[in-house]
Amino acid sequence: MKVVKFGGSSVANAEQISKIIDIVTADADRRIVVVSAPGKRNGSDTKVTDLLIALANKVLAGEDHEDALMDVVGRYAEIQLALDLPPDVVSTIEADLRGRIQGRGKNDLQFMDTMKASGEDNNAKVIAEAFTKAGHPAVYVNPGEAGMLLSDEFGNAEVLEESFGKLAALSENEKIIIFPGFFGSTKSGEVATFPRGGSDITGAILAAAVKADVYENFTDVDSVCAMDPRVIDNPPAIDCMTYREMRELAYAGFGVFHDEAIIPAVRAEIPICIKNTNNPSAPGTMVVPRREPEHGSVVGISSSAGFCAIYIDKYMMNREVGFGRRLLQILEEEDISFEHTPSGIDNMSIILRSDELGAKQERIVERFRAELQPDNIAVEHGLSLVMVVGEGMHYTPGMASKATGAFLQAGVNLEMINQGASEISMMFAVKDDDRIKAVQALGAAFFK
Numbered sequence: 318m319k320v321v322k323f324g325g326s327s328v329a330n331a332e333q334i335s336k337i338i339d340i341v342t343a344d345a346d347r348r349i350v351v352v353s354a355p356g357k358r359n360g361s362d363t364k365v366t367d368l369l370i371a372l373a374n375k376v377l378a379g380e381d382h383e384d385a386l387m388d389v390v391g392r393y394a395e396i397q398l399a400l401d402l403p404p405d406v407v408s409t410i411e412a413d414l415r416g417r418i419q420g421r422g423k424n425d426l427q428f429m430d431t432m433k434a435s436g437e438d439n440n441a442k443v444i445a446e447a448f449t450k451a452g453h454p455a456v457y458v459n460p461g462e463a464g465m466l467l468s469d470e471f472g473n474a475e476v477l478e479e480s481f482g483k484l485a486a487l488s489e490n491e492k493i494i495i496f497p498g499f500f501g502s503t504k505s506g507e508v509a510t511f512p513r514g515g516s517d518i519t520g521a522i523l524a525a526a527v528k529a530d531v532y533e534n535f536t537d538v539d540s541v542c543a544m545d546p547r548v549i550d551n552p553p554a555i556d557c558m559t560y561r562e563m564r565e566l567a568y569a570g571f572g573v574f575h576d577e578a579i580i581p582a583v584r585a586e587i588p589i590c591i592k593n594t595n596n597p598s599a600p601g602t603m604v605v606p607r608r609e610p611e612h613g614s615v616v617g618i619s620s621s622a623g624f625c626a627i628y629i630d631k632y633m634m635n636r637e638v639g640f641g642r643r644l645l646q647i648l649e650e651e652d653i654s655f656e657h658t659p660s661g662i663d664n665m666s667i668i669l670r671s672d673e674l675g676a677k678q679e680r681i682v683e684r685f686r687a688e689l690q691p692d693n694i695a696v697e698h699g700l701s702l703v704m705v706v707g708e709g710m711h712y713t714p715g716m717a718s719k720a721t722g723a724f725l726q727a728g729v730n731l732e733m734i735n736q737g738a739s740e741i742s743m744m745f746a747v748k749d750d751d752r753i754k755a756v757q758a759l760g761a762a763f764f765k
Protein backbone atom coordinates (compact mmCIF):
# COMPACT_ATOMS: atom_id res chain seq x y z
CA MET A 318 0.00 0.00 0.00
CA LYS A 319 1.16 3.53 -0.80
CA VAL A 320 0.24 6.75 0.96
CA VAL A 321 0.37 9.58 -1.54
CA LYS A 322 0.53 13.27 -0.69
CA PHE A 323 -0.11 16.13 -3.09
CA GLY A 324 1.07 19.62 -2.16
CA GLY A 325 -0.70 22.91 -2.89
CA SER A 326 0.64 23.39 -6.43
CA SER A 327 -0.54 19.85 -7.34
CA VAL A 328 -4.14 20.64 -6.36
CA ALA A 329 -4.27 24.33 -7.28
CA ASN A 330 -6.86 24.04 -10.08
CA ALA A 331 -8.96 21.62 -12.13
CA GLU A 332 -6.12 20.79 -14.51
CA GLN A 333 -3.87 19.75 -11.65
CA ILE A 334 -6.65 17.79 -9.94
CA SER A 335 -7.24 15.86 -13.18
CA LYS A 336 -3.55 14.96 -13.20
CA ILE A 337 -3.70 13.61 -9.67
CA ILE A 338 -6.72 11.46 -10.52
CA ASP A 339 -4.67 9.90 -13.33
CA ILE A 340 -1.65 9.43 -11.09
CA VAL A 341 -3.57 7.79 -8.26
CA THR A 342 -5.63 5.49 -10.45
CA ALA A 343 -2.60 4.38 -12.49
CA ASP A 344 -1.40 2.35 -9.50
CA ALA A 345 -3.83 0.22 -7.46
CA ASP A 346 -1.50 0.48 -4.44
CA ARG A 347 -2.13 4.23 -4.16
CA ARG A 348 -4.98 3.94 -1.68
CA ILE A 349 -4.65 6.84 0.74
CA VAL A 350 -4.37 10.30 -0.77
CA VAL A 351 -3.46 13.30 1.39
CA VAL A 352 -4.22 16.69 -0.14
CA SER A 353 -3.26 20.28 0.62
CA ALA A 354 -5.44 23.35 0.13
CA PRO A 355 -5.28 24.82 -3.39
CA GLY A 356 -1.88 26.50 -3.75
CA LYS A 357 -0.55 29.01 -6.24
CA ARG A 358 -1.69 28.66 -9.86
CA ASN A 359 1.14 30.93 -11.01
CA GLY A 360 3.99 32.94 -9.54
CA SER A 361 1.91 35.93 -8.49
CA ASP A 362 -1.05 33.94 -7.13
CA THR A 363 -2.03 33.59 -3.45
CA LYS A 364 -2.43 30.24 -1.70
CA VAL A 365 -5.90 29.51 -0.33
CA THR A 366 -4.36 29.11 3.14
CA ASP A 367 -3.09 32.69 2.93
CA LEU A 368 -6.50 33.88 1.75
CA LEU A 369 -8.03 32.12 4.75
CA ILE A 370 -5.59 33.73 7.16
CA ALA A 371 -6.43 37.14 5.69
CA LEU A 372 -10.14 36.36 6.06
CA ALA A 373 -9.75 35.20 9.68
CA ASN A 374 -7.74 38.33 10.54
CA LYS A 375 -10.50 40.53 9.17
CA VAL A 376 -13.08 38.67 11.26
CA LEU A 377 -10.90 38.99 14.36
CA ALA A 378 -10.40 42.71 13.73
CA GLY A 379 -14.16 43.17 13.36
CA GLU A 380 -13.72 44.43 9.79
CA ASP A 381 -15.96 43.81 6.80
CA HIS A 382 -14.87 40.40 5.51
CA GLU A 383 -17.37 39.67 2.74
CA ASP A 384 -14.87 40.19 -0.14
CA ALA A 385 -12.22 38.13 1.62
CA LEU A 386 -14.74 35.31 2.07
CA MET A 387 -15.77 35.41 -1.57
CA ASP A 388 -12.07 35.33 -2.63
CA VAL A 389 -11.82 31.91 -0.98
CA VAL A 390 -15.15 30.66 -2.33
CA GLY A 391 -14.11 31.87 -5.80
CA ARG A 392 -11.12 29.53 -5.85
CA TYR A 393 -13.36 26.50 -5.32
CA ALA A 394 -16.01 27.82 -7.72
CA GLU A 395 -13.38 27.88 -10.47
CA ILE A 396 -12.51 24.24 -9.75
CA GLN A 397 -16.17 23.17 -9.56
CA LEU A 398 -16.94 24.78 -12.90
CA ALA A 399 -13.93 23.40 -14.74
CA LEU A 400 -14.51 19.88 -13.40
CA ASP A 401 -18.24 20.15 -14.04
CA LEU A 402 -19.14 19.19 -10.48
CA PRO A 403 -22.64 19.94 -9.09
CA PRO A 404 -23.06 23.65 -8.21
CA ASP A 405 -24.05 22.84 -4.63
CA VAL A 406 -20.37 21.97 -4.02
CA VAL A 407 -19.72 25.73 -3.94
CA SER A 408 -22.73 26.72 -1.86
CA THR A 409 -21.82 24.02 0.66
CA ILE A 410 -18.31 25.47 0.97
CA GLU A 411 -19.67 28.98 1.39
CA ALA A 412 -22.05 27.77 4.10
CA ASP A 413 -19.20 25.89 5.79
CA LEU A 414 -17.05 29.05 5.94
CA ARG A 415 -19.92 31.16 7.25
CA GLY A 416 -20.64 28.48 9.85
CA ARG A 417 -17.01 28.48 11.02
CA ILE A 418 -17.11 32.27 11.38
CA GLN A 419 -20.42 32.24 13.23
CA GLY A 420 -19.32 29.46 15.53
CA ARG A 421 -16.21 31.40 16.58
CA GLY A 422 -15.42 30.80 20.24
CA LYS A 423 -13.34 32.78 22.71
CA ASN A 424 -9.95 31.40 21.67
CA ASP A 425 -8.64 33.41 18.69
CA LEU A 426 -5.82 30.95 17.97
CA GLN A 427 -8.30 28.10 17.80
CA PHE A 428 -10.54 30.16 15.50
CA MET A 429 -7.58 30.84 13.22
CA ASP A 430 -6.89 27.08 13.06
CA THR A 431 -10.51 26.31 12.23
CA MET A 432 -10.34 28.76 9.33
CA LYS A 433 -6.94 27.56 8.05
CA ALA A 434 -8.02 23.92 8.23
CA SER A 435 -11.02 24.61 6.01
CA GLY A 436 -8.62 25.00 3.06
CA GLU A 437 -7.61 21.34 3.04
CA ASP A 438 -10.93 20.12 4.41
CA ASN A 439 -13.05 21.60 1.62
CA ASN A 440 -10.48 20.73 -1.03
CA ALA A 441 -10.48 17.08 0.07
CA LYS A 442 -14.29 16.98 -0.26
CA VAL A 443 -14.14 18.52 -3.75
CA ILE A 444 -11.37 16.13 -4.83
CA ALA A 445 -13.27 13.08 -3.54
CA GLU A 446 -16.24 14.17 -5.66
CA ALA A 447 -13.97 14.66 -8.66
CA PHE A 448 -12.56 11.11 -8.32
CA THR A 449 -16.03 9.62 -8.02
CA LYS A 450 -17.32 11.61 -11.00
CA ALA A 451 -14.39 10.34 -13.05
CA GLY A 452 -15.54 6.77 -12.29
CA HIS A 453 -13.16 6.02 -9.41
CA PRO A 454 -15.19 5.82 -6.20
CA ALA A 455 -13.40 7.74 -3.45
CA VAL A 456 -14.34 8.78 0.07
CA TYR A 457 -13.48 11.90 2.01
CA VAL A 458 -12.30 11.02 5.51
CA ASN A 459 -12.49 13.55 8.32
CA PRO A 460 -9.18 13.57 10.27
CA GLY A 461 -10.75 14.02 13.70
CA GLU A 462 -13.22 11.17 13.14
CA ALA A 463 -10.47 8.90 11.82
CA GLY A 464 -8.40 9.45 14.97
CA MET A 465 -5.87 12.14 14.01
CA LEU A 466 -5.58 13.45 17.56
CA LEU A 467 -3.38 16.48 18.16
CA SER A 468 -2.13 18.52 21.10
CA ASP A 469 -3.94 21.79 21.70
CA GLU A 470 -1.01 24.00 20.69
CA PHE A 471 -3.03 25.77 18.02
CA GLY A 472 -1.06 26.56 14.88
CA ASN A 473 1.81 24.41 16.09
CA ALA A 474 0.11 21.19 17.18
CA GLU A 475 1.80 17.82 17.52
CA VAL A 476 0.35 14.41 16.92
CA LEU A 477 -0.61 12.37 20.00
CA GLU A 478 0.86 8.87 20.13
CA GLU A 479 -2.53 7.15 20.36
CA SER A 480 -3.43 8.46 16.88
CA PHE A 481 -1.28 5.86 15.15
CA GLY A 482 -3.27 2.91 16.49
CA LYS A 483 -6.58 4.51 15.56
CA LEU A 484 -5.47 5.58 12.07
CA ALA A 485 -4.22 2.06 11.27
CA ALA A 486 -7.83 1.10 10.52
CA LEU A 487 -7.75 3.26 7.38
CA SER A 488 -5.93 0.46 5.59
CA GLU A 489 -9.10 -1.63 5.68
CA ASN A 490 -11.09 0.77 3.53
CA GLU A 491 -12.02 -0.56 0.10
CA LYS A 492 -12.34 2.79 -1.65
CA ILE A 493 -9.65 5.37 -2.36
CA ILE A 494 -9.40 7.62 0.69
CA ILE A 495 -9.06 11.36 0.26
CA PHE A 496 -7.67 12.71 3.52
CA PRO A 497 -7.19 16.44 4.12
CA GLY A 498 -3.70 17.32 5.31
CA PHE A 499 -2.51 19.92 7.83
CA PHE A 500 -5.01 19.44 10.68
CA GLY A 501 -6.57 17.11 13.19
CA SER A 502 -8.63 17.34 16.32
CA THR A 503 -7.75 17.91 19.97
CA LYS A 504 -9.09 15.46 22.53
CA SER A 505 -11.90 17.87 23.28
CA GLY A 506 -12.90 17.93 19.62
CA GLU A 507 -11.46 21.29 18.52
CA VAL A 508 -9.73 21.67 15.17
CA ALA A 509 -5.97 22.21 15.48
CA THR A 510 -3.34 22.62 12.75
CA PHE A 511 0.27 21.63 12.38
CA PRO A 512 2.78 24.38 11.50
CA ARG A 513 2.60 25.76 7.93
CA GLY A 514 3.41 23.17 5.30
CA GLY A 515 1.94 20.58 7.65
CA SER A 516 0.28 18.35 5.05
CA ASP A 517 3.67 16.65 4.77
CA ILE A 518 3.29 15.74 8.45
CA THR A 519 -0.19 14.29 7.88
CA GLY A 520 1.17 12.12 5.05
CA ALA A 521 4.06 10.87 7.18
CA ILE A 522 1.73 10.03 10.08
CA LEU A 523 -0.66 8.07 7.87
CA ALA A 524 2.20 6.23 6.15
CA ALA A 525 3.52 5.18 9.55
CA ALA A 526 0.06 4.29 10.91
CA VAL A 527 -0.89 1.97 8.04
CA LYS A 528 2.71 0.72 7.64
CA ALA A 529 2.76 1.79 4.01
CA ASP A 530 5.34 0.30 1.67
CA VAL A 531 6.19 3.79 0.55
CA TYR A 532 5.16 7.38 1.22
CA GLU A 533 4.98 9.18 -2.11
CA ASN A 534 5.23 12.93 -1.83
CA PHE A 535 4.22 14.65 -5.06
CA THR A 536 5.44 18.16 -5.71
CA ASP A 537 6.60 20.12 -8.75
CA VAL A 538 10.18 18.93 -9.27
CA ASP A 539 11.39 15.75 -11.01
CA SER A 540 13.80 14.95 -8.23
CA VAL A 541 15.86 16.52 -5.51
CA CYS A 542 19.02 18.14 -6.85
CA ALA A 543 22.43 17.40 -5.38
CA MET A 544 23.12 21.14 -5.25
CA ASP A 545 21.08 24.33 -5.31
CA PRO A 546 20.20 25.06 -8.97
CA ARG A 547 20.43 28.78 -8.16
CA VAL A 548 24.10 28.26 -7.42
CA ILE A 549 25.12 25.97 -10.28
CA ASP A 550 23.47 25.18 -13.60
CA ASN A 551 21.98 21.71 -14.11
CA PRO A 552 23.06 20.09 -10.87
CA PRO A 553 22.90 16.28 -10.82
CA ALA A 554 19.69 14.67 -9.55
CA ILE A 555 19.70 12.52 -6.43
CA ASP A 556 18.22 9.05 -7.12
CA CYS A 557 18.46 7.80 -3.59
CA MET A 558 19.57 9.11 -0.22
CA THR A 559 19.19 8.07 3.39
CA TYR A 560 17.21 9.88 6.06
CA ARG A 561 20.51 10.93 7.67
CA GLU A 562 21.78 12.39 4.42
CA MET A 563 18.57 14.29 3.91
CA ARG A 564 18.70 15.69 7.41
CA GLU A 565 22.30 16.89 7.02
CA LEU A 566 21.50 18.52 3.68
CA ALA A 567 18.29 20.08 5.01
CA TYR A 568 20.24 21.50 7.93
CA ALA A 569 22.24 23.78 5.62
CA GLY A 570 19.51 25.10 3.44
CA PHE A 571 18.11 22.18 1.44
CA GLY A 572 14.43 22.89 1.00
CA VAL A 573 13.21 19.33 0.33
CA PHE A 574 11.11 18.84 3.41
CA HIS A 575 10.96 20.49 6.68
CA ASP A 576 12.94 17.65 8.27
CA GLU A 577 10.64 17.52 11.29
CA ALA A 578 7.72 16.89 8.94
CA ILE A 579 8.79 13.37 8.16
CA ILE A 580 9.75 12.19 11.65
CA PRO A 581 6.80 9.73 11.87
CA ALA A 582 7.80 8.07 8.58
CA VAL A 583 11.46 7.99 9.61
CA ARG A 584 10.65 6.35 12.97
CA ALA A 585 8.58 3.70 11.21
CA GLU A 586 11.30 3.28 8.54
CA ILE A 587 8.89 3.95 5.68
CA PRO A 588 10.74 4.81 2.45
CA ILE A 589 9.77 8.20 1.02
CA CYS A 590 9.64 8.96 -2.69
CA ILE A 591 9.61 12.55 -3.93
CA LYS A 592 7.90 12.77 -7.31
CA ASN A 593 6.61 15.32 -9.81
CA THR A 594 2.86 15.71 -10.42
CA ASN A 595 3.65 17.30 -13.79
CA ASN A 596 5.97 14.47 -14.85
CA PRO A 597 4.94 11.37 -12.92
CA SER A 598 6.94 8.94 -15.04
CA ALA A 599 10.21 10.46 -13.79
CA PRO A 600 11.53 8.09 -11.10
CA GLY A 601 11.93 10.83 -8.47
CA THR A 602 14.16 10.71 -5.42
CA MET A 603 13.93 7.91 -2.86
CA VAL A 604 14.72 8.64 0.78
CA VAL A 605 15.40 5.38 2.60
CA PRO A 606 16.47 4.23 6.06
CA ARG A 607 19.78 2.82 4.83
CA ARG A 608 21.64 2.10 1.64
CA GLU A 609 24.92 0.63 0.43
CA PRO A 610 26.68 3.71 -0.88
CA GLU A 611 29.53 3.70 -3.32
CA HIS A 612 32.82 4.22 -1.53
CA GLY A 613 33.72 7.90 -1.38
CA SER A 614 30.52 9.08 -2.99
CA VAL A 615 28.98 12.42 -2.14
CA VAL A 616 25.21 12.69 -2.37
CA GLY A 617 24.80 16.44 -2.08
CA ILE A 618 26.36 19.77 -1.17
CA SER A 619 24.38 22.48 0.59
CA SER A 620 25.14 25.83 2.12
CA SER A 621 23.54 28.38 4.35
CA ALA A 622 24.50 31.94 5.34
CA GLY A 623 23.78 33.79 8.58
CA PHE A 624 26.12 32.15 11.10
CA CYS A 625 28.63 33.62 13.53
CA ALA A 626 31.47 32.25 15.65
CA ILE A 627 32.57 33.11 19.16
CA TYR A 628 36.26 32.27 19.56
CA ILE A 629 37.57 31.79 23.09
CA ASP A 630 41.25 31.30 24.00
CA LYS A 631 42.55 30.40 27.40
CA TYR A 632 45.98 29.05 28.17
CA MET A 633 45.73 25.55 29.73
CA MET A 634 42.03 25.26 28.91
CA ASN A 635 42.41 21.51 28.43
CA ARG A 636 43.31 21.07 32.11
CA GLU A 637 40.47 23.16 33.45
CA VAL A 638 37.81 20.71 34.56
CA GLY A 639 34.29 22.01 33.92
CA PHE A 640 35.23 24.79 31.48
CA GLY A 641 33.00 23.46 28.70
CA ARG A 642 30.12 22.85 31.06
CA ARG A 643 30.25 26.40 32.44
CA LEU A 644 30.40 27.82 28.94
CA LEU A 645 27.42 25.83 27.72
CA GLN A 646 25.53 26.57 30.91
CA ILE A 647 25.79 30.30 30.19
CA LEU A 648 24.28 29.65 26.76
CA GLU A 649 21.52 27.61 28.35
CA GLU A 650 20.73 30.29 30.91
CA GLU A 651 20.55 32.84 28.11
CA ASP A 652 18.25 30.50 26.16
CA ILE A 653 20.57 30.21 23.17
CA SER A 654 21.04 27.05 21.13
CA PHE A 655 24.40 26.50 19.47
CA GLU A 656 25.22 24.64 16.26
CA HIS A 657 28.81 23.39 16.60
CA THR A 658 31.62 23.63 19.11
CA PRO A 659 34.95 22.74 17.50
CA SER A 660 37.71 22.89 20.10
CA GLY A 661 41.50 22.80 20.47
CA ILE A 662 43.89 22.47 23.42
CA ASP A 663 43.57 26.06 24.52
CA ASN A 664 40.58 27.23 22.51
CA MET A 665 36.96 26.61 21.87
CA SER A 666 34.76 28.09 19.18
CA ILE A 667 31.02 28.19 19.25
CA ILE A 668 29.12 28.45 16.00
CA LEU A 669 25.66 29.93 16.32
CA ARG A 670 23.06 31.39 14.05
CA SER A 671 23.58 35.16 14.08
CA ASP A 672 19.91 35.84 14.69
CA GLU A 673 19.99 33.48 17.68
CA LEU A 674 22.74 35.55 19.30
CA GLY A 675 21.14 38.84 18.23
CA ALA A 676 20.87 41.50 20.89
CA LYS A 677 22.19 39.13 23.55
CA GLN A 678 25.73 39.29 22.15
CA GLU A 679 27.08 41.99 24.45
CA ARG A 680 25.72 40.33 27.58
CA ILE A 681 26.97 36.88 26.62
CA VAL A 682 30.47 38.13 25.88
CA GLU A 683 30.47 40.00 29.21
CA ARG A 684 29.41 36.84 31.05
CA PHE A 685 32.03 34.72 29.27
CA ARG A 686 34.68 37.29 30.30
CA ALA A 687 33.55 37.44 33.91
CA GLU A 688 32.76 33.76 34.49
CA LEU A 689 35.31 31.95 32.29
CA GLN A 690 38.16 34.46 32.43
CA PRO A 691 39.51 33.75 28.97
CA ASP A 692 42.74 35.30 27.62
CA ASN A 693 40.94 36.32 24.48
CA ILE A 694 37.45 36.38 23.11
CA ALA A 695 36.25 37.49 19.69
CA VAL A 696 32.99 37.32 17.76
CA GLU A 697 32.91 37.03 13.98
CA HIS A 698 29.72 37.49 11.98
CA GLY A 699 29.06 36.93 8.29
CA LEU A 700 29.89 33.23 8.14
CA SER A 701 28.34 30.59 5.91
CA LEU A 702 28.33 26.87 6.51
CA VAL A 703 28.91 24.56 3.59
CA MET A 704 28.11 20.86 4.01
CA VAL A 705 29.39 18.02 1.88
CA VAL A 706 27.21 15.01 2.61
CA GLY A 707 27.40 11.31 1.74
CA GLU A 708 27.15 7.98 3.56
CA GLY A 709 30.07 6.80 1.44
CA MET A 710 32.43 9.39 2.90
CA HIS A 711 32.98 7.48 6.09
CA TYR A 712 36.60 6.34 6.38
CA THR A 713 37.30 7.21 2.77
CA PRO A 714 40.74 8.75 2.58
CA GLY A 715 41.25 11.85 0.53
CA MET A 716 37.79 13.40 0.85
CA ALA A 717 38.96 16.39 2.89
CA SER A 718 41.98 16.99 0.70
CA LYS A 719 39.78 16.95 -2.38
CA ALA A 720 37.61 19.63 -0.80
CA THR A 721 40.43 21.78 0.53
CA GLY A 722 42.25 21.44 -2.81
CA ALA A 723 39.16 22.80 -4.54
CA PHE A 724 39.01 25.72 -2.10
CA LEU A 725 42.70 26.46 -2.66
CA GLN A 726 42.25 26.56 -6.42
CA ALA A 727 39.19 28.80 -6.16
CA GLY A 728 40.92 31.16 -3.72
CA VAL A 729 38.42 30.49 -0.92
CA ASN A 730 39.73 31.07 2.57
CA LEU A 731 38.58 28.46 5.08
CA GLU A 732 37.50 29.74 8.47
CA MET A 733 36.86 26.33 10.00
CA ILE A 734 36.55 22.62 9.19
CA ASN A 735 34.52 20.14 11.18
CA GLN A 736 34.97 16.56 10.11
CA GLY A 737 34.50 13.43 12.11
CA ALA A 738 31.71 14.60 14.42
CA SER A 739 29.32 13.26 11.83
CA GLU A 740 30.36 10.16 9.94
CA ILE A 741 28.54 11.25 6.85
CA SER A 742 29.44 14.88 6.37
CA MET A 743 32.18 17.48 6.33
CA MET A 744 31.34 20.99 7.40
CA PHE A 745 33.26 24.05 6.25
CA ALA A 746 32.80 27.60 7.48
CA VAL A 747 33.63 30.33 4.97
CA LYS A 748 32.92 34.05 4.80
CA ASP A 749 29.45 34.85 3.37
CA ASP A 750 31.11 36.54 0.39
CA ASP A 751 32.86 33.28 -0.50
CA ARG A 752 29.84 31.00 -0.14
CA ILE A 753 28.82 30.70 -3.79
CA LYS A 754 32.43 30.34 -4.93
CA ALA A 755 32.99 27.64 -2.30
CA VAL A 756 29.94 25.62 -3.33
CA GLN A 757 30.78 25.89 -7.01
CA ALA A 758 34.35 24.75 -6.35
CA LEU A 759 33.12 21.73 -4.37
CA GLY A 760 30.55 20.90 -7.06
CA ALA A 761 33.27 20.84 -9.69
CA ALA A 762 35.46 18.66 -7.50
CA PHE A 763 32.85 16.06 -6.43
CA PHE A 764 30.41 15.93 -9.34
CA LYS A 765 32.75 16.05 -12.32
Ligand code: ASP
Pocket residue numbers: 324325353354364366367436498499512513514515516517
Ligand atom coordinates in the same frame (compact mmCIF):
# COMPACT_ATOMS: atom_id res chain seq x y z
N1 ASP B 1 -1.96 24.58 3.22
C1 ASP B 1 -1.03 24.60 4.31
C2 ASP B 1 0.03 25.67 4.08
O1 ASP B 1 -0.03 26.37 3.08
C3 ASP B 1 -0.42 23.25 4.58
C4 ASP B 1 0.27 22.59 3.41
O2 ASP B 1 0.04 22.95 2.26
O3 ASP B 1 1.06 21.66 3.66
O4 ASP B 1 0.87 25.84 4.91
